[in-house]
Structures are given as C-alpha cells and as structure tokens.
Amino acid sequence: MARRDPSIREYRDAMAVIPSPAGAIRDVxxxxxxxxxRADRQLPAPGPVATAWGLAKVTAVGAxxxxxxxxxxTLATITTREAERRCARYPAMxxxxxSGASEPVLERVSMVADPGPTVITSDLHRCVAGGLDWIxxxxxxxxxxTMLDHYADEQWRLVENGDVExxxxxxxxxxxxxxxxxxxxxxxxxxxxxAQSRAVxxxxxxxxxxxxxxxxYHRIEDRFHAAxxxxxxxxxxxxxxxxxxxxxxxxxxxxxLEVVDAVVLAPQSSRPVLVAxxxxxxxxxxxGMAWLGRFxxxxxxxxxxxxxxxxxxxxxxxxxxxxxxxxxxxxxxSTIDPVVGxxxxxxxxxxxxxxxxxxxxxxxxxDGPLVVLGHTHIVRDGPDGPDGLQWAGYLNxxxxxGSDLVTAVEWRPDRGASLVAWHPADxxxxxxxxxxxxPRGRDVAxxxxxxxxxxxxxxxxxxxxxxxxxxxxxxxx
Numbered sequence: 001m002a003r004r005d006p007s008i009r010e011y012r013d014a015m016a017v018i019p020s021p022a023g024a025i026r027d028v029x030x031x032x033x034x035x036x037x038r039a040d041r042q043l044p045a046p047g048p049v050a051t052a053w054g055l056a057k058v059t060a061v062g063a064x065x066x067x068x069x070x071x072x073x074t075l076a077t078i079t080t081r082e083a084e085r086r087c088a089r090y091p092a093m094x095x096x097x098x099s100g101a102s103e104p105v106l107e108r109v110s111m112v113a114d115p116g117p118t119v120i121t122s123d124l125h126r127c128v129a130g131g132l133d134w135i136x137x138x139x140x141x142x143x144x145x146t147m148l149d150h151y152a153d154e155q156w157r158l159v160e161n162g163d164v165e166x167x168x169x170x171x172x173x174x175x176x177x178x179x180x181x182x183x184x185x186x187x188x189x190x191x192x193x194x195a196q197s198r199a200v201x202x203x204x205x206x207x208x209x210x211x212x213x214x215x216x217y218h219r220i221e222d223r224f225h226a227a228x229x230x231x232x233x234x235x236x237x238x239x240x241x242x243x244x245x246x247x248x249x250x251x252x253x254x255x256x257l258e259v260v261d262a263v264v265l266a267p268q269s270s271r272p273v274l275v276a277x278x279x280x281x282x283x284x285x286x287x288g289m290a291w292l293g294r295f296x297x298x299x300x301x302x303x304x305x306x307x308x309x310x311x312x313x314x315x316x317x318x319x320x321x322x323x324x325x326x327x328x329x330x331x332x333x334s335t336i337d338p339v340v341g342x343x344x345x346x347x348x349x350x351x352x353x354x355x356x357x358x359x360x361x362x363x364x365x366x367d368g369p370l371v372v373l374g375h376t377h378i379v380r381d382g383p384d385g386p387d388g389l390q391w392a393g394y395l396n397x398x399x400x401x402g403s404d405l406v407t408a409v410e411w412r413p414d415r416g417a418s419l420v421a422w423h424p425a426d427x428x429x430x431x432x433x434x435x436x437x438x439p440r441g442r443d444v445a446x447x448x449x450x451x452x453x454x455x456x457x458x459x460x461x462x463x464x465x466x467x468x469x470x471x472x473x474x475x476x477x
Contacts, residue, residue: 016062022196029182029204037208045131046172046305053177054305061299073340075292076283077305080341087353090281093101093362094369097262097271105280105287108260110231115265119151120409122161122374123399125237126216129210129314130173131304132166134401135213138315142438143406144217147422150436150446159263160220161374161397162235162277165209165250167202168294171239171301179205180298192449206249215439217253225254225458235277235375236285236293267413271370278373278396283341284348285375293348294339294442316377318403324379324449325405325421325430327459333385334376349376351383355391368393368419374407379407381419384455395419399461407449419449419458430460 039047046054049219061068086105088094093103100111109321124144135141151158170180179201186197204471210217224230232241232250240246241259251257265273277284285293323329333351336343341350358364370393380396395417404424411417423445425434438444448461 011200017103022193022200025182025186025197026200026204029178029200032178033175033204033208036178038312039174040130043174044465045129045444046176047130047174049174050131050171050177050224050305051307052382053180054302055307057299057302058306058308061302072292072295075344076340077211079283079286079289082289083281083286083341083350084338084353085112086281087285087350087357090354091363093280094274094358094363094371097276098264098266098369100230100264106261107275108258109262110258110260111265111266112231115157115344115413117154117410117412118157118159118265119402120159120161120372120397120411121147121447122233122235122277122397123163123377123401124160125163125169125399125401126209126213127166127169128173128175128179128205129212130176130435132169132172132176132301133212134315137399138243139404140400140402141213141216142408142442143404143422143424143444144400145219146436146438147406148216148219148223155227155229157229157231158220158224159231159233159275161233161263161275161372162279163237163374164232164235165206166237167205167240168297170298171305175208176301180301185269195243195245198240199243199249202240202246203249203252206253221254225318225435227255230254231263231275232257232278233263233275234259234261235366236279236282236287236290237297238289239290242287258372260412265411270413271367273370273372273411274416275372278349278375279463281354282348283348299373303470316399316402316405321395321403321423322427322429324402324407324458325427325460327452327457329449329458331380331381331383331456331458333380333383333389333391335385347376348379350453351376351380351391351394352385352389355385355389355394358391358393359389364391364393366392370395372411372417374399374461377401379419379421379449379458380456381449381451390455421447421449423447 091107096103097106097109170176186201234241247259262276333355335348335352338352342348372395374397377399379398382392384390395409399411400406406422408420409417410420425432425445427445431445434443435446436444449458450461452459
C-alpha cells in the first residue's frame with residue numbers, strides 16, 4: 001500500500017474538539033507538522049533540523065557529563081534496589097495476574113477464556129517515516145504483513161505484547177524533532193490540562209506512524225480486531241497507554257480497543273499462559289522508574305542524528321540473523337550488574353534473579369505458569385542459568401526488528417507454545433520452504449526454533465514449515 005502523509009483536513013476530522021489550551025496546541029502542532037512533513041518529503045533523513053537538534057543535545061549533555069554521569073549512577077543504584085524487590089515478588093505477581101487480580105505494575109489484566117491458536121509478537125517499534133523507521137531499515141515491514149495474512153487466514157488470535165508504537169524515539173526527521181520539542185514542552189504541564197496536551201502530541205505522532213505503516217494497521221483492524229481476536233499489551237516505549245487520554249488516541253485507529261498490562265490465555269483444560277511485556281522488573285525501563293531508559297533513548301537518538309562518527313542506536317545485524325537461523329543463538333538466562341542494573345551488552349533485565357525467585361516458589365518447572373515475555377529482543381525457550389537453574393515455563397518472543405527477521409511465539413491449546421522466525425526463504429539458513437509471497441514479492445519462509453539437546457542453544461526444527469516440535473521446545477499447556 002502506498003505511503004502518504006495525513007493532510008490537515010484529515011487531522012481536523014480525526015479528533016473531537018479538545019478544550020483549550022490543548023486545542024490550541026493541537027492547532028499549532030498541525031500547522032507546524034504540515035510544514036515539517038513537507039520538509040521531510042523533500043529532504044533525505046534526518047534532515048538539517050534533526051541534525052542540528054541532535055548536535056545540540058549531544059553538546060549539552062557532553063558539557064554537563066560529570067553531573068549527568070553522577071546523577072545516572074546514583075539513580076541506577078536506587079532503581080536497581082527497587083527492581084530487586086520486584087524480582088523477589090515476581091511469583092506473587094504472576095499468580096495474581098493469572099487469577100485476574102490487580103498488581104501495582106500489572107494493574108490491567110485481560111482474561112481470554114478458551115482462546116484458540118494465538119500468535120504473540122513484541123517489540124515491533126513502529127515509528128514515523130525517516131531515520132527512525134527501523135522496520136524499513138531492517139526490511140521487516142512486508143515480513144510482518146505476510147505473517148499477519150498467514151495467521152489471519154488460519155483464524156489465529158494476535159497479541160502484540162508491548163513496544164508496538166514507539167513514543168520514546170525522537171528526531172530522525174523534521175517531524176521527529178518537532179515531536180521531541182512538543183513532548184518535552186507539554187511534560188512540564190501538571191494535571192488534566194497537561195495530560196490532554198500530551199495526548200494531542202501523542203495523537204499527532206500516532207497518525208504519522210499509522211500513515212507510515214498503513215498495510216499493517218489495515219490488516220490488524222480488518223482481519224483481527226474487527227473479529228475480536230486482537231489484544232494489546234503496554235510496554236515501556238509505548239507506556240503512554242497507561243494514561244486514558246493516550247489510549248483514546250489509539251482507539252481512533254482501533255475503535256474500542258483495550259490496552260492492558262497483561263493478557264492471560266485461560267484454556268479450559270490446561271494451564272494458563274501469562275503474556276506481559278517484561279519490563280516490570282527492569283530498573284532502567286520499568287513502570288515508575290524508567291527515567292534512565294527514557295534519557296538514554298533520547299540521547300541515543302541525538303547521537304544517531306548528530307554529525308558524529310559514533311552512535312548508540314545499534315540495530316540487530318545480518319550476522320545475528322544468520323546465527324539464530326544457523327543454530328548458534330545461546331539459550332541462556334541473562335544476568336546484570338547488581339549495582340547499576342545493566343550489563344556490558346546494555347541488557348537491563350536480570351532473568352537469573354527472576355528464574356531463582358520462580359524456582360524458589362515452585363513456579364519455574366514445566367507444570368508452573370507459562371510466562372511469555374518480550375522487551376529484551378532476545379528469543380528464549382526454557383533457558384538455562386548457572387548451577388543447573390532452568391526456567392522451563394518461560395519463553396521470550398524476541399522482536400520485529402531483526403535484519404530480515406521477525407520472531408514470535410505460537411501457542412495452540414493442543415500443542416503448547418514454540419518459537420518461530422519469519423524471514424526471506426533465500427537466506428541460506430533456516431527453512432527454505434516458501435510459505436508465502438510478501439507484498440514486495442519476496443518468498444517468505446517460517447522457521448521453528450527449539451533448544452538443542454543440552455538446552456544451551458536454539459536451533460531450527462527439522463520440519464519448520466510443517467510445525468514439527470521437539471520435546472523441549474513445545475511448552476506444554
């Protein structure tokens with residue numbers, strides 16, 4: 001489907017009248033946004049405005065580096081302690097969620113009785129056109145459209161498990177710079193007026209995300225949501241949906257859509273499946289303590305736009321795709337530094353601590369709750385940890401921004417859960433059987449992933465396209 005920018009008339013028709021001063025912000029932002037859109041159509045990304053803004057951010061942070069560094073280190077030690085407390089309570093959080101109860105960081109839980117086949121994706125990071133259009137840069141837009149068609153044809157349920165639209169990444173284009181400035185400006189306004197004003201900014205950003213990904217949104221609305229088979233879980237990069245005004249903006253795209261902190265698949269004759277984004281115990285990105293994550297994303301976007309030889313927005317490479325599909329992806333639990341809450345790879349979720357808490361509570365074995373997370377961008381299937389530790393009831397769906405790669409979790413009542421990867425059929429690794437042809441004319445394959453015999457690696461299953469599952473990869477339900 002051809003991509004186009006929304007017109008000012010469409011903006012006017014898309015929203016109800018908002019009380020001033022939020023209405024005034026809307027009007028000003030629409031006019032300025034139209035100018036920014038025109039500039040972005042005529043200039044290569046990120047454009048001079050974003051480049052100058054990125055350089056200004058990098059310069060300002062560099063000048064204040066000692067103070068910024070000390071503040072970040074101090075904040076990290078505080079939030080890491082809170083993350084440890086949440087890890088210790090994680091089994092109780094899981095038990096509460098699967099029973100439909102509310103927890104402080106899992107407040108909104110959607111129970112789906114007798115769900116049927118369900119595909120779970122996460123970390124799609126759909127953004128506006130320009131330098132931050134990661135799925136364009138990674139060639140995964142048409143892969144995801146192909147996946148959606150495949151699962152819709154088979155009447156599957158779809159759960160998009162957080163970090164779907166990206167509201168943290170800024171810059172990358174003239175509009176992205178305007179969005180950054182408007183977001184920071186309205187963040188200083190307290191109360192209801194501030195919330196309405198921020199929702200206006202998010203709504204303008206959302207409409208551009210939809211315009212850049214029309215094929216995806218049309219498929220989701222027409223083939224999943226309209227049939228009552230679409231669910232949305234909030235993550236950290238789309239945590240604006242913790243606020244009703246921002247949810248209302250998304251409901252202008254998907255009318256009546258409920259956005260929750262967790263979805264529980266509750267089949268009648270097997271154990272429940274908890275689907276949550278996974279940032280709840282993240283000291284840098286978790287609910288109520290995401291200051292470090294937001295700041296690092298903001299700074300990284302500036303580095304990506306500024307005319308400097310180094311940047312932080314490192315996307316998965318083709319080498320990582322080849323490693324996964326070639327059977328060389330480690331299937332081990334991650335651990336982080338207990339002081340600053342991160343490791344050398346900038347991972348910020350301590351899966352080892354979570355697994356230990358679940359094991360001590362008797363929830364980590366095959367008969368415990370099945371927990372499906374995202375957030376880390378790293379696929380997992382019953383991963384191992386130190387000293388024989390294993391979280392058999394844990395899968396991670398990975399992400400939708402690999403290099404020519406989208407990963408997901410498939411769950412079926414009769415066959416349990418397993419990891420799958422969608423990719424071009426001609427990569428030379430993984431499955432070579434053509435499952436579908438993408439909208440761009442690429443032959444697309446589906447590879448099922450399962451742990452090796454010793455559990456230390458993930459490897460393509462023998463008959464990926466047909467759905468054969470190894471004993472350990474099929475998380476029983």
